Amino acid sequence: MMPPTLYVCPFCPLHCDDVALEQPSGGNWMAKVQCGKAITAYAHALGDSQSARIADAAVATSLASEKAKAMFAGKDIIHVATAGTDLDTARRLNQLQNKNRIRVAIDDTVSAAAWRAAISREGTLSATLGDVRMHADVVWTIGDVENETPRWREQIAAETKQWINSQSLAAEPLAELFQTLRSNANGYDSDEPIAASIGSANYLAIILGRNAFVESEATATAEMLSKMLWYLNKTSRAIVLQWDTAATNRAVTAWQTNAPIDSVTQDSQAEIHIRLGSPSEGAKAATLQIGGIDRGPQFAELYLPAATLGIDREGVTIRGDGTVTLPLAAARPSADATPIERLEQILA
Ligand code: SF4
Numbered sequence: 173m174m175p176p177t178l179y180v181c182p183f184c185p186l187h188c189d190d191v192a193l194e195q196p197s198g199g200n201w202m203a204k205v206q207c208g209k210a211i212t213a214y215a216h217a218l219g220d221s222q223s224a225r226i227a228d229a230a231v232a233t234s235l236a237s238e239k240a241k242a243m244f245a246g247k248d249i250i251h252v253a254t255a256g257t258d259l260d261t262a263r264r265l266n267q268l269q270n271k272n273r274i275r276v277a278i279d280d281t282v283s284a285a286a287w288r289a290a291i292s293r294e295g296t297l298s299a300t301l302g303d304v305r306m307h308a309d310v311v312w313t314i315g316d317v318e319n320e321t322p323r324w325r326e327q328i329a330a331e332t333k334q335w336i337n338s339q340s341l342a343a344e345p346l347a348e349l350f351q352t353l354r355s356n357a358n359g360y361d362s363d364e365p366i367a368a369s370i371g372s373a374n375y376l377a378i379i380l381g382r383n384a385f386v387e388s389e390a391t392a393t394a395e396m397l398s399k400m401l402w403y404l405n406k407t408s409r410a411i412v413l414q415w416d417t418a419a420t421n422r423a424v425t426a427w428q429t430n431a432p433i434d435s436v437t438q439d440s441q442a443e444i445h446i447r448l449g450s451p452s453e454g455a456k457a458a459t460l461q462i463g464g465i466d467r468g469p470q471f472a473e474l475y476l477p478a479a480t481l482g483i484d485r486e487g488v489t490i491r492g493d494g495t496v497t498l499p500l501a502a503a504r505p506s507a508d509a510t511p512i513e514r515l516e517q518i519l520a
Contacts (some may be wrong), residue, residue, distance in 0.1 A: 179503050181205065182482030183213040185256070185415040185492020186301075186321045193218070193503055201504060207322050213465075217483040218504060222466050225475040236476050240460050240518050243474075244445065252515070253436050253458065254448040255279040256418035258487030258500060261448070261512040265421070266428050273519055276425075278418040279447070279455055280435040283315065283340075283383050286390035287397075287414055288435075294398040299377065299411035300495045301327060307409070310334045310373035312366070314341055317381030321415050321492075324379065333377075336369045340383050343392040350400045376410040382453075384414075415492035423490055446518075447472065448511040460518075463511035479508040 176192035181203075191214070192204040203214035216222075224236035244250055252265065252274045268274045280288075291298070304311070305328045313335070317324055325331070352367040370376055378397070385393040397412070404410035416422065418433070425433040436444065436456065444456055450464030451457075451471045461471065463478030481487035482500030489498050509517070 176204070177501075179501055180482065180489075180498045181207075181210050181214075182258075182480065182489065182500050183210055184321050185417045185419065186323060186327055187489060187491050187498050188323055188327070189498065209319070209322050214483070216465055217480040221508065222475070222477045224477060225466060225469075227469055227473060233476060236474055237514070237517065240474055240476065243459065244518060247445070250274045250445045250519070251442055252276050252446045252448065253279045253444045253456075254418070254421070255450070255452060256416075256421055257448060257512070258481040258489050259420050259424065259497075260487060261481070261510070262421045262424035263428070264512045264516070266424060268515075268519065270429075274446075274515075275434070276421070277434040277436045277438070277442075277444075278421060279452060280418075280437055281382060281452075281454075282387045282390045282437050283385040283394075284380070284414060284416075285435045285437040286385055286394040287380055287412070289391070290394035290398045291412075292432075294395070294402070297398075297401050297405060297411050299413055299493075301413070301491070301493045302495075303411070304328045304377040304379075304413055307375045308333055308373075308377035309375050310336065310369050311377045311379060312336045312338070312370065313379045313381060314338045315381035315384030317379050320382050328377070334369055334373075336366050338366065340386045341393050341397070342386040343389045343396055346393055346396045346400070350396060350403070353400070354403065370404070370410075373410070374408055376404060376408065378410070378412045380412060380414040413493060416494065417492060419492050419494045420488075420490040423494065446515065448515065462514045476514055477508070478511040478514050479506055481510065484508055485510055 179191045180187050180189045181191045193201055194204050195201045201218040203211050223230040224233040226236055265276050269276050311333050353371055401410050422433055444458040447458035447461045458472045460474040462476045466475040479485050483503050484506040486502040487500040489500055
């Protein structure tokens with residue numbers, strides 16, 4: 173029997189490359205992979221496509237598309253948000269931005285944006301997935317790593333490492349931890365397990381998940397963590413890995429414009445006119461959503477279905493640690509328009 177074709181999963185920044193697809197006799201195509209997030213996302217993308225929607229009513233795609241065209245006709249600059257795209261879409265978004273048709277911002281969280289800002293000021297101590305897998309002896313996850321990147325343990329061989337975990341960090345507890353590390357360099361009380369693990373690590377890998385920092389204190393906490401990292405690196409190795417769903421867009425924008433891409437958190441008052449792809453939990457509502465999972469009128473007044481890269485169409489993506497370029501094969505090719513094609517049609 174032929175081994176099954178394996179695909180790169182497009183649904184989180186880990187981009188695992190071992191997804192098989194199968195179709196039980198007479199049933200729907202489904203993903204064969206040990207990941208609940210991927211199984212749900214593949215089932216959605218491989219199932220009957222979602223209907224276009226205006227407010228609460230399902231409508232023909234052509235009708236929703238015409239409505240969207242009319243809504244955005246004559247608008248100076250259209251604000252487009254996305255959690256991340258493939259390479260070709262990222263290039264085309266940049267071209268539209270360079271022509272002043274749109275302004276692109278990444279659908280970031282306050283916490284993730286705060287870390288990016290901190291490392292841009294303090295310098296970076298980051299690492300790749302391979303570095304963490306190979307060298308780390310202690311892994312400290314902060315925030316929700318589990319739901320964001322469900323197979324992270326497998327990818328870094330976590331069973332060979334000591335693992336400690338914290339929920340969202342606030343500035344004060346982190347300052348106390350930092351103080352403990354500075355004052356107890358020669359030993360820790362048994363009621364300081366996190367400090368003891370960090371203090372004894374030869375290579376500490378900190379993995380930041382969703383909401384790693386308490387939102388109202390994110391800037392101060394991120395700066396404190398950055399300072400703590402520099403302190404730890406005086407005597408051992410300590411790095412931070414923050415998975416980035418928009419690694420491709422950041423890379424393309426940096427290559428083409430030598431400038432960082434905006435984040436939706438930079439201007440909380442700015443409207444999001446169009447979102448490409450699914451909104452994440454707590455995302456701000458958009459006027460129009462193109463592609464991804466339709467989560468209803470509270471997330472977008474209009475919804476236009478679109479092809480999924482890595483399912484309906486082939487593409488290329490950069491893994492969320494910014495290192496590896498991966499092919500997204502067209503697992504079940506279809507002629508549906510992609511999100512960027514629909515956006516270009518609306519702006520034409
Ligand atoms: S961990 Fe992420 S990339 Fe890997 S299979 Fe699950 S959703 Fe896909």
